[in-house]
Every structure is written in structure tokens, then in C-alpha cells.
Amino acid sequence: MIDVNLNSFRNQPDERGRFGMHGGRFVAETLMPLILQVESAYKAASTDDEFAKELAYYQTHYVGRPSPLYFAERLTAHYGGAKLYLKRDELNHTGAHKINNVLGQALLAKRMGKTRIIAETGAGQHGVATATACALFDMECEVFMGEEDVRRQKPNVDRMRLLGAKVHPVTSGTGTLKDAMNEALRYWVANAETHFYIIGTVAGPHPYPQMVRDFQSVIGKEARRQILDAEGRLPDTIVACIGGGSNAMGLFHPFLDDEDVTIYGVEAAGKGIPSGLHAASLTGGTPGVLHGNRTYLLQDEDGQIIDAHSISAGLDYPGIGPEHSWLHDMKRVNYVSATDEEALDAFQLCSRLEGIIPALEPSHALSFVGTVIGEMDKDQILILNMCGRGDKDLGAVLPMLEERGKL
Amino acid sequence: MSTRIKTAFANANAEGRGILGVFVTAGDPDAETSAAILDALVTSNVDIVELGMPFSDPMADGPAIQAASLRALKGGMTLAGTLEIARGFRQRHPDTPLVLMGYYNPIYIYGVDRFLAEASDAGVDGLIVVDLPPEEDDELCEPATAAGLDFIRLVTPTSDAGRLPTVLGSASGFVYYVAITGITGTRSAAGDSISAAYARVSAATDLPVVTGFGIRTPEQAGEAASRSDGAIVGSAVVEIIADNLGPDGKGMPETVSKIAAFVGDLAEGVAGKAG
Numbered sequence: 247m248i249d250v251n252l253n254s255f256r257n258q259p260d261e262r263g264r265f266g267m268h269g270g271r272f273v274a275e276t277l278m279p280l281i282l283q284v285e286s287a288y289k290a291a292s293t294d295d296e297f298a299k300e301l302a303y304y305q306t307h308y309v310g311r312p313s314p315l316y317f318a319e320r321l322t323a324h325y326g327g328a329k330l331y332l333k334r335d336e337l338n339h340t341g342a343h344k345i346n347n348v349l350g351q352a353l354l355a356k357r358m359g360k361t362r363i364i365a366e367t368g369a370g371q372h373g374v375a376t377a378t379a380c381a382l383f384d385m386e387c388e389v390f391m392g393e394e395d396v397r398r399q400k401p402n403v404d405r406m407r408l409l410g411a412k413v414h415p416v417t418s419g420t421g422t423l424k425d426a427m428n429e430a431l432r433y434w435v436a437n438a439e440t441h442f443y444i445i446g447t448v449a450g451p452h453p454y455p456q457m458v459r460d461f462q463s464v465i466g467k468e469a470r471r472q473i474l475d476a477e478g479r480l481p482d483t484i485v486a487c488i489g490g491g492s493n494a495m496g497l498f499h500p501f502l503d504d505e506d507v508t509i510y511g512v513e514a515a516g517k518g519i520p521s522g523l524h525a526a527s528l529t530g531g532t533p534g535v536l537h538g539n540r541t542y543l544l545q546d547e548d549g550q551i552i553d554a555h556s557i558s559a560g561l562d563y564p565g566i567g568p569e570h571s572w573l574h575d576m577k578r579v580n581y582v583s584a585t586d587e588e589a590l591d592a593f594q595l596c597s598r599l600e601g602i603i604p605a606l607e608p609s610h611a612l613s614f615v616g617t618v619i620g621e622m623d624k625d626q627i628l629i630l631n632m633c634g635r636g637d638k639d640l641g642a643v644l645p646m647l648e649e650r651g652k653l
Numbered sequence: 654m655s656t657r658i659k660t661a662f663a664n665a666n667a668e669g670r671g672i673l674g675v676f677v678t679a680g681d682p683d684a685e686t687s688a689a690i691l692d693a694l695v696t697s698n699v700d701i702v703e704l705g706m707p708f709s710d711p712m713a714d715g716p717a718i719q720a721a722s723l724r725a726l727k728g729g730m731t732l733a734g735t736l737e738i739a740r741g742f743r744q745r746h747p748d749t750p751l752v753l754m755g756y757y758n759p760i761y762i763y764g765v766d767r768f769l770a771e772a773s774d775a776g777v778d779g780l781i782v783v784d785l786p787p788e789e790d791d792e793l794c795e796p797a798t799a800a801g802l803d804f805i806r807l808v809t810p811t812s813d814a815g816r817l818p819t820v821l822g823s824a825s826g827f828v829y830y831v832a833i834t835g836i837t838g839t840r841s842a843a844g845d846s847i848s849a850a851y852a853r854v855s856a857a858t859d860l861p862v863v864t865g866f867g868i869r870t871p872e873q874a875g876e877a878a879s880r881s882d883g884a885i886v887g888s889a890v891v892e893i894i895a896d897n898l899g900p901d902g903k904g905m906p907e908t909v910s911k912i913a914a915f916v917g918d919l920a921e922g923v924a925g926k927a928g
């Protein structure tokens with residue numbers, strides 16, 4: 247047997263887009279030629295200095311990168327354990343990490359001569375980021391969003407409309423992210439020759455999981471440099487929330503070969519794993535094939551997909567990026583979960599103690615941090631990916647806090 | 654290649670016409686009606702029956718077939734149930750080719766080997782699995798072919814000359830030309846574009862090439878069958894089920910008789926007798 251630890255965790259996927267058994271290209275033939283084109287265009291762009299330079303220009307001057315790595319002193323004191331640093335991607339233009347990936351893919355679309363863009367969105371952050379890039383680069387933008395999410399993330403719907411995007415509410419299924427992705431794929435099948443599909447997370451057919459990871463890895467690369475500057479050493483633990491897994495892959499990937507760094511991905515446990523009403527594909531799912539890749543999915547014994555449940559529209563997805571599935575199988579990353587109620591508490595705690603209103607998505611990650619950081623030594627370091635800000639969630643969260651007598 | 658499929662094309666050819674294939678979803682709207690609908694297809698002169706394996710997330714299907722899948726699942730249909738329907742069909746109809754069509758995940762979860770063994774045993778002739786391009790041939794195409802089942806490929810307007818050999822290399826049974834860039838049940842293709850595609854695709858394969866997606870009327874079926882080796886109709890048939898459900902959501906005698914009448918018209922269209 248080969249000792250897998252002798253190999254790098256950073257050299258996936260293989261040429262078929264496989265991360266171990268996960269990933270691949272499970273799409274209709276109509277899309278295959280296009281996906282192969284995207285793959286070769288991305289391969290060429292990723293070794294082209296001009297492309298890197300152009301992307302870096304927009305990351306610096308438009309997005310506001312690098313995002314700060316902030317020592318959260320009051321949360322650290324509150325938990326009474328390791329030092330907590332927040333990677334402040336919520337300060338990015340448009341308010342989340344999603345823009346990192348969107349700019350990369352929009353520039354790729356531009357290189358390919360495509361000016362019509364499709365996107366799916368859950369929380370609306372990816373939709374807003376895509377609508378933003380389309381305004382910036384003068385592209386046409388169509389966003390597919392579940393009707394339930396249209397309701398609970400209304401401010402983002404308004405932003406997309408203002409930016410000039412057309413928002414298609416999706417009524418099939420439960421009207422959440424999975425259904426939005428189905429509909430975006432159907433639309434893409436019908437418009438394969440003219441449109442570029444900007445997928446918002448590290449899922450979908452190859453090369454998307456790899457490409458989105460590469461664009462999001464700017465988070466982890468910066469964090470690594472920043473923590474070395476601030477503390478002169480690597481963190482002991484890094485933590486991120488997981489919907490499809492893009493902010494998490496972005497933070498994790500540059501640290502995967504640092505054996506001493508413990509890594510946690512936090513899925514949404516909704517009303518609790520035993521309730522069955524959750525979005526924790528790794529904790530509560532099995533491998534299957536959906537949306538172009540093999541990965542862990544919430545599904546029944548007949549292979550029918552089960553709808554996910556989460557307070558957070560951005561985590562409300564029955565799948566997960568294939569690289570996470572592989573890292574789970576390899577036991578390199580620990581996948582855990584936090585419930586709706588736990589996330590709500592963390593949402594409020596972070597707002598009160600740090601003056602930072604987090605999105606509901608990273609509130610899940612912060613909630614989990616609360617369960618481990620107190621046990622760590624005071625000279626240890628934990629980095630949390632603060633991947634989005636909570637403005638979009640106020641409409642949904644405030645009534646819940648009031649109902650619980652917490653506000 | 655399955656003998657039944659081969660014979661169906663040979664018979665149609667001898668009659669100077671293309672084949673008529675009809676798609677319905679297994680268990681739509683319930684198992685019993687579904688079996689009766691399949692019988693009606695045979696008596697209405699369908700040459701090849703395509704039986705949909707219901708899936709919760711049919712990525713390449715429009716609203717009509719999505720709804721059919723959901724009706725079937727709500728009625729309790731499973732992949733095991735679909736195989737039972739197939740087995741019953743084969744016992745009643747020893748000669749009509751039966752092809753299962755759907756998405757990979759339910760098969761993957763059932764277990765590829767178990768599925769192939771049971772499908773062969775049930776008398777299934779071929780498989781069409783929408784989300785398995787040739788790049789994933791080792792998943793199902795290769796073991797299916799080894800098990801004696803035809804693996805029918807979809808070829809689309811985006812499958813260009815460079816790609817056709819890849820797509821057709823591992824194809825068997827017949828080739829399903831998807832006449833539109835799009836999902837099922839949406840738009841229809843123009844006759845000229847079918848002829849051009851037929852010339853292009855049939856030059857690259859010895860297999861018969863049939864046309865589907867967006868064929869809704871006996872006239873369109875006749876046109877597609879005259880410009881290629883056959884026509885496949887799905888959404889237009891499935892919509893008749895949706896429009897003729899009993900108050901309990903189950904099938905009624907008219908559900909079956911209306912489908913029989915419509916499919917009879919389609920068969921006349923394909924035989925060049927439409928209108």
C-alpha cells in the first residue's frame with residue numbers, strides 16, 4: 247500500500263476531472279463540446295500571464311483584495327481559547343467571496359468571445375456578483391433563482407435587477423438552489439452555442455470544480471501569507487462553511503499539504519441531522535451523480551434526490567463539490583455541521599462582539615468554532631473564513647430573533 | 654445489436670417507411686395504467702417503446718416530462734418497479750423492442766451489475782442514459798454492451814464533425830438524433846435541418862439514425878421519419894396523460910384510449926398517411 251500522506255493533496259483532479267472516484271463529466275451530449283471548449287480555454291488562460299495580470303488588476307482595484315486577516319479580539323476573549331482570526335472576504339465588493347470566482351470566469355468568457363452569461367444562485371450572492379461582472383464587462387446576464395430564495399433574499403434580487411440582470415424565479419422542486427441549478431443547466435442546453443455558464447461553486451462537470459477552486463484559492467493564499475506576517479507561523483486550525491464548498495475550497499486548498507493544520511468544513515444541519523431536514527451531504531449523504539459530477543448527495547435508496555433544508559439559502563443544497571467528497575474519503579478534512587438555531591446565535595454573537603454582521607452561511611462556521619476553540623491553547627491560532635456579510639439576511643433573521651425574544 | 658431492434662428497422666424498411674418510437678415514463682400516472690398504456694402503444698403500431706426511468710432531477714427534460722417523472726415518483730414508482738413493468742411488457746409482447754431511458758443516478762444507486770443483469774433478464778433491448786457522454790463509457794456503456802444491451806447514443810446539433818466519431822464509436826442499436834439544441838418538449842426542428850443532420854450523422858455510422866425532441870404531430874412525425882430512419886415522440890404523448898387524470902391523480906380508461914388514438918395517428922403519419 248502506498249502511504250497517501252506521501253502524496254500531495256493538491257494535485258487533483260486527473261485529466262478526466264476525477265477527484266478519486268468523485269467529479270467527472272456527467273452531462274448531456276449537447277453540453278459536452280462546450281465543456282471541452284471551456285476546459286481548453288481555461289487550460290490556456292491559467293498559464294497565460296496576461297490573464298493572470300488582468301484578473302489581479304480587477305481583484306485589487308475593483309474587489310478590494312487582499313481582504314484583511316483580522317484578529318477578532320473580543321470573540322477570542324469570549325471563547326477563552328485559541329486566537330481567532332477572521333479572513334474578511336465579506337468586505338469584498340458585493341459582500342461575499344463569490345466575486346473572486348465570477349471575475350475569473352467572466353474574463354474567461356470574454357476571452358472565448360461569449361457575451362451572454364447564465365448563473366444559478368441560492369443566497370443571491372453569486373447572482374449579484376455575476377450581475378455585477380456583467381455590468382462591468384458589458385455582458386447580458388440571466389440568473390436562475392428558486393422562488394423560495396427569491397422571497398427570503400429579496401435585497402439581492404433587487405440588486406440584480408438594478409444591475410441589469412434578468413432574474414428567472416424557478417418554481418420546480420422546492421424552489422431552492424438545486425432547482426435553480428437544474429433550470430440553469432436546462433437553459434444552457436438550449437443555448438449552448440451562445441451562452442457561458444458561470445457556476446457559482448466548486449461543483450458541476452469538469453473543469454468547473456477545479457476552475458472555481460483555483461479562482462477562490464486567492465483566499466487561502468492571502469491568508470497563508472497574512473498569518474505568517476502576523477504570527478510568524480501557520481494556523482493550527484482553519485474553518486469554513488460549506489454549501490457547494492467554494493469559499494471552503496478557496497481557503498483550504500493552499501493549506502492541504504500542511505499536515506499540522508487541522509481543517510474543518512461546516513455543513514448546514516438545518517433542524518438537526520436526525521430530523522432529516524438538513525443540508526449536510528457528507529454527514530448525512532451517500533455518493534451519487536447529479537449536476538454533472540459524482541459526489542456525496544442527499545438521496546433516498548432509489549437514487550432520487552432529497553431536498554435540502556437550511557435557514558441559509560446559500561447552504562441549502564443536497565450536494566457538495568467533488569473535491570470535498572474526496573478530502574472526506576481521504577480523511578484530510580473533517581466535515582462537521584451546525585444547526586439553524588446554532589447559526590442564528592452565532593450571527594447575533596458576532597454582530598454584538600465584533601461589530602461585524604456575518605452572513606448566515608459563515609455563521610454556521612462560527613458556531614462550530616465556538617465548540618472547539620475554547621479547548622485549544624491560548625497561543626494557538628484558528629482562522630475562520632468570514633465569506634459574506636449579513637445585510638441580505640436581515641429580512642429573514644430579525645423576525646426569528648424577535649420571535650425568540652433575543653432582540 | 655438487439656435482434657428485436659434490428660428486426661423493427663428491417664420491417665419498417667421493407668414497408669418503405671421510418672420507425673415510430675414513443676416515450677412514456679414508467680409508472681405515470683400509476684403502475685397499472687402505465688402497463689395498459691404500453692399495451693396501447695403496441696396495438697397502435699409503435700415500432701419501438703421507450704420507457705422512462707423516473708428521476709427527481711431530469712436535467713435534459715422540459716416541463717411535460719419533468720411532471721411525468723414527478724407523478725410516477727409520487728405514485729411510488731422506483732427503478733425496481735420500472736424493471737417489473739418492463740418484465741410484464743416483455744411477457745405480453747415478445748417482439749416489440751423496449752428501451753429504457755433516463756438518468757444515471759438511480760442506476761448507479763441500484764448497482765450497475767445488478768441493474769444490467771435484471772434488465773437483460775426482463776427482456777430490455779437497450780438503454781439511453783442522458784447524462785453519460787462517451788467520456789464516462791466505463792461507467793455503464795461498456796458493461797451494458799458486454800451484457801448484450803444496446804447503448805443508444807444521443808447525437809445533437811452541437812456534436813460536430815470532430816466529435817461524431819467519439820460519440821458514435823461505442824454506440825449500438827440505433828442513433829438518436831436530438832433535432833434541437835434544447836430540452837424535451839420545447840421547440841421543433843425544421844425539416845431541412847433534419848435532412849442535413851441525417852446526411853451528416855448517417856455518413857459517420859452504419860446504425861439507423863432516428864430523430865426526436867420537439868416532434869408533436871402526425872405531420873411532424875411523418876416528416877422526421879421521411880427525412881431520417883424514424884421519429885420519436887415523447888412530450889406530446891405524456892401531455893395526454895397529464896390532461897386525462899382522475900380526481901385521485903390516477904389513470905382513467907380515457908387516459909389509455911386517448912393515447913391509443915393519438916399514437917395511431919402518429920403511426921399513420923410515419924406511414925405517410927397523415928392528414
Ligand SMILES: Cc1ncc(COP(=O)(O)O)c(C=O)c1O
Pocket residue numbers: 342343368369370371372446447448487488489490491492493494559560561605607608633634635
Ligand atoms: C456568503 C456565502 N457563503 C457561503 C455560500 C455557500 O457557497 P460555497 O459553499 O460555495 O462557498 C454562499 C452561497 O450563496 C454565500 O453567499
